[in-house]
Amino acid sequence: MTYRLPSLNSLRAFEAAARHLSFKTAASELGVTAGAVSQQVKKLEASLGIALFRRLPHGLLLTHEGEAYLPPITKVFADLTAATEAIAPEINSRKFRVGMSSAARDKLPADWPNGSGGLRNHIRDWVETGDVELLRTDEIDCLIRPGGGPYGDLALIIIPDSGGAQALHFVCKPGLADCRQARAIVQDLTRNIAPAR
Amino acid sequence: MTYRLPSLNSLRAFEAAARHLSFKTAASELGVTAGAVSQQVKKLEASLGIALFRRLPHGLLLTHEGEAYLPPITKVFADLTAATEAIAPEINSRKFRVGMSSAARDKLPADWPNGSGGLRNHIRDWVETGDVELLRTDEIDCLIRPGGGPYGDLALIIIPDSGGAQALHFVCKPGLADCRQARAIVQDLTRNIAPAR
DNA sequence: GCGCAGGGATAGAATTTCTCGCCCTCGGCG
DNA sequence: CGCCGAGGGCGAGAAATTCTATCCCTGCGC
Known part of the structure; x- marks a missing residue:
C-alpha cells in the first residue's frame, strides 16, 4: 500500500x-x-x-x-x-460572483446578465465595482471593466468591441481563467457587447 | 483542460x-x-x-x-x-543492495541470500557492514543487524528469533519499509532465522 | 546584423510543509 | 480516585520546496 x-x-x-x-x-x-x-x-x-x-x-x-x-x-x-x-x-460548479464597473455596464444590454438565458447557471450575482482588490480577497470571482490595469498577477481576457472603438476587460485569478464559468461569461460578453448607449 | x-x-x-x-x-x-x-x-x-x-x-x-x-x-x-x-x-522493481553485519550473517543459513530461491529477484548484492550511514547515503537499501540502534528516522522491522533469544533488525529508509522488496526479504528472514551456529 | 521567441541555469525570495512542545480528552488500571 | 498512555489539536519556528527574477545561449526571420 x-x-x-x-x-x-x-x-x-x-x-x-x-x-x-x-x-x-x-x-x-x-x-x-x-x-x-x-x-x-x-x-x-x-x-x-x-x-x-x-x-x-x-x-x-x-x-x-x-x-x-x-x-x-x-x-x-x-x-x-x-x-x-x-x-x-x-469547487467547479460554484456560480460566479461578478464585479462590474458602471462604465462596463453601459456597454452591455440593460438586463445583462439576467437577460442572457444560459448565464444564470454560471452567475450567482453581481455588484457594481471597479475594484481589483475584491478579486484578491475572493469577494468576487471576476471583474468586468472597460479597460484599465495593470492587473499584476491576475489573468486578463480582452473582449474586443464589435463597434471597433473600445474593448472590455475580463479579469480574474489565473486559475479561474479557463474554467467553465469564465468561458461562458466571456463568450456571452463577446456576443452582447455593444457601443456605448 | x-x-x-x-x-x-x-x-x-x-x-x-x-x-x-x-x-x-x-x-x-x-x-x-x-x-x-x-x-x-x-x-x-x-x-x-x-x-x-x-x-x-x-x-x-x-x-x-x-x-x-x-x-x-x-x-x-x-x-x-x-x-x-x-x-x-x-522505481519499484530495482533490486536491493543489502548490508549485513557479520553477527547477523551468523544467524542465517551459510548460503543466504543465494540459497533462498525467490530472493534473487529482490536482491542485487550484499556487503558486509553494520554501518547505518550507508543507508543515509543510499549506498545500500537495507541493513540487517542483530539489534542495536537507535536508528533515528530510519524504519526498523524486528524479526523475532525463532529460538527465542535474540532477534534481527531490518533497517531501511521509511519509504522503503513497505515495498515489495523489503517485504520479501523480511519474510524470508523470518523463515530462515536460526540460533547462532 | 538585429530583434525576438523559447529554454537553461542560478541566486535569493516567498511559500509551504514539517517538527517540536504543550494542551486536552478518554479509557484502563492499580 | 489518581495516574498513565494513546490519540488528536494547536501554534511557533525551522526546514524544505517552489517560484521569480535575471542573464545567458541558440536558432529563426527579416
Missing part, C-alpha cells in the same frame, strides 16, 4: 507542458513562470531517471517515454477531478 | 489516514509526524469545503463524504503508480 510517487506538482507541470509542447504556454495555464515549469519537469525527470522531453533549440518534443506517460497522467488528473467534484461540487 | 485540484500531498495524507483510520499510523507510513498528517488533512478539508473525518476523542471515523472519496483516491494513486512503473520500472 505504500506508493512511491513523484510529486503532484511535477506531474501537473509535465502534463501541461506535454499537452502544449511548451513550457511557456504551460506556465501561463498554471499561472506561474516558465522557469518554474522547467524546474518541475526537470525534477520529475530526475526522480524517474528518464528524459520525458527533448529540448530542441526552438521548442519541445516528447521522448518516447514522455509520449507513453502523458495519456495515463492526463487520465489520472481527470479521474481526480471527477472524484473531487463528486464529493465537493462547489 | 484546466484542473483545479487539491494538492497531492494533502491527498496522500488523506488516503493513508483514511486507510488506517489513524493519523499516527498514516504518519509512520508516510515517514512524517502525526501533526503533519493532521495539518495536511485539515488543509484538504478546507480546500474542499467539507469534512472528511470525524475526530472522536479516541480515534478517527470517516464522514459520509470521506467514505465516498477514499476509493477513487486510492485508485488514482494505484493508476499513477502503474503508469509510472510502466515507463520507469526502476
Whole structure:
C-alpha cells in the first residue's frame, strides 16, 4: 500500500507542458513562470531517471517515454477531478460572483446578465465595482471593466468591441481563467457587447 | 483542460489516514509526524469545503463524504503508480543492495541470500557492514543487524528469533519499509532465522 | 546584423510543509 | 480516585520546496 510517487506538482507541470509542447504556454495555464515549469519537469525527470522531453533549440518534443506517460497522467488528473467534484461540487460548479464597473455596464444590454438565458447557471450575482482588490480577497470571482490595469498577477481576457472603438476587460485569478464559468461569461460578453448607449 | 485540484500531498495524507483510520499510523507510513498528517488533512478539508473525518476523542471515523472519496483516491494513486512503473520500472522493481553485519550473517543459513530461491529477484548484492550511514547515503537499501540502534528516522522491522533469544533488525529508509522488496526479504528472514551456529 | 521567441541555469525570495512542545480528552488500571 | 498512555489539536519556528527574477545561449526571420 505504500506508493512511491513523484510529486503532484511535477506531474501537473509535465502534463501541461506535454499537452502544449511548451513550457511557456504551460506556465501561463498554471499561472506561474516558465522557469518554474522547467524546474518541475526537470525534477520529475530526475526522480524517474528518464528524459520525458527533448529540448530542441526552438521548442519541445516528447521522448518516447514522455509520449507513453502523458495519456495515463492526463487520465489520472481527470479521474481526480471527477472524484473531487463528486464529493465537493462547489469547487467547479460554484456560480460566479461578478464585479462590474458602471462604465462596463453601459456597454452591455440593460438586463445583462439576467437577460442572457444560459448565464444564470454560471452567475450567482453581481455588484457594481471597479475594484481589483475584491478579486484578491475572493469577494468576487471576476471583474468586468472597460479597460484599465495593470492587473499584476491576475489573468486578463480582452473582449474586443464589435463597434471597433473600445474593448472590455475580463479579469480574474489565473486559475479561474479557463474554467467553465469564465468561458461562458466571456463568450456571452463577446456576443452582447455593444457601443456605448 | 484546466484542473483545479487539491494538492497531492494533502491527498496522500488523506488516503493513508483514511486507510488506517489513524493519523499516527498514516504518519509512520508516510515517514512524517502525526501533526503533519493532521495539518495536511485539515488543509484538504478546507480546500474542499467539507469534512472528511470525524475526530472522536479516541480515534478517527470517516464522514459520509470521506467514505465516498477514499476509493477513487486510492485508485488514482494505484493508476499513477502503474503508469509510472510502466515507463520507469526502476522505481519499484530495482533490486536491493543489502548490508549485513557479520553477527547477523551468523544467524542465517551459510548460503543466504543465494540459497533462498525467490530472493534473487529482490536482491542485487550484499556487503558486509553494520554501518547505518550507508543507508543515509543510499549506498545500500537495507541493513540487517542483530539489534542495536537507535536508528533515528530510519524504519526498523524486528524479526523475532525463532529460538527465542535474540532477534534481527531490518533497517531501511521509511519509504522503503513497505515495498515489495523489503517485504520479501523480511519474510524470508523470518523463515530462515536460526540460533547462532 | 538585429530583434525576438523559447529554454537553461542560478541566486535569493516567498511559500509551504514539517517538527517540536504543550494542551486536552478518554479509557484502563492499580 | 489518581495516574498513565494513546490519540488528536494547536501554534511557533525551522526546514524544505517552489517560484521569480535575471542573464545567458541558440536558432529563426527579416
